[in-house]
Amino acid sequence: MFEAEVRVELKKGVADPEGKNTKKALDLLGFDKVTEVKTSKFFTITLDASSEAEAKAMMDDMCVKLLANPVIHIPLINIKEV
Amino acid sequence: MFEAEVRVELKKGVADPEGKNTKKALDLLGFDKVTEVKTSKFFTITLDASSEAEAKAMMDDMCVKLLANPVIHIPLINIKEV
Numbered sequence: 001m002f003e004a005e006v007r008v009e010l011k012k013g014v015a016d017p018e019g020k021n022t023k024k025a026l027d028l029l030g031f032d033k034v035t036e037v038k039t040s041k042f043f044t045i046t047l048d049a050s051s052e053a054e055a056k057a058m059m060d061d062m063c064v065k066l067l068a069n070p071v072i073h074i075p076l077i078n079i080k081e082v
Numbered sequence: 083m084f085e086a087e088v089r090v091e092l093k094k095g096v097a098d099p100e101g102k103n104t105k106k107a108l109d110l111l112g113f114d115k116v117t118e119v120k121t122s123k124f125f126t127i128t129l130d131a132s133s134e135a136e137a138k139a140m141m142d143d144m145c146v147k148l149l150a151n152p153v154i155h156i157p158l159i160n161i162k163e164v
Contacts, residue, residue, distance in 0.1 A: 001117070007124055019125075022125065022148070022149075025148055026148060029147055029148060031140065031144060033129055033130045033131055034127055034128070034130075034144075035128045035129065035130055036126075036127070036128040037125060037126070037127050037128075039123065039124065039125055039126075040124040040126070041123070041124065042089055042122040043101075043104065043119060043120070044118075044119070044120040044122070045116060045118070045119050045120075046116070046117045046118040046119075047116055048115045048117055049115055058113065058115065062108060062111075062113060065111055066104070066107055066108060066111060067104075
């Protein structure tokens with residue numbers, strides 16, 4: 001069994017309103033040393049693959065087909081055996 | 083300057099409808115080797131703190147006050163100097 005962690009980050013230059021609003025809220029709460037907030041989506045996927053290479057290939061395919069939008073997202077995949 | 087990565091995970095037993103629906107969509111796309119999908123929220127926060135200890139204290143405070151709900155979330159904080 002493999003566990004894949006996928007962080008779906010926004011590409012540079014793509015608007016991140018959730019990050020901007022979190023930054024604003026932190027400012028209002030008095031956290032004035034925060035200079036930037038960026039948000040991303042995180043998936044933890046358990047896979048019944050036979051090898052790490054197979055797991056990686058499946059994860060790449062999932063990112064293309066469902067998890068990430070190639071126009072605005074960069075998926076970062078990290079796989080470990082469990 | 084420090085960069086803090088905060089992963090706001092759901093506690094065990096808390097419903098994760100987004101994860102469940104992602105699992106369903108992956109099943110429909112033919113990814114039948116996926117056994118579980120969990121989702122979490124990920125923040126990347128840049129801080130103008132003077133030490134790693136100060137950055138850690140600020141992040142703990144932010145998690146309590148804004149980023150995580152202690153009833154359903156577990157925040158995982160990771161800090162590095164940049």
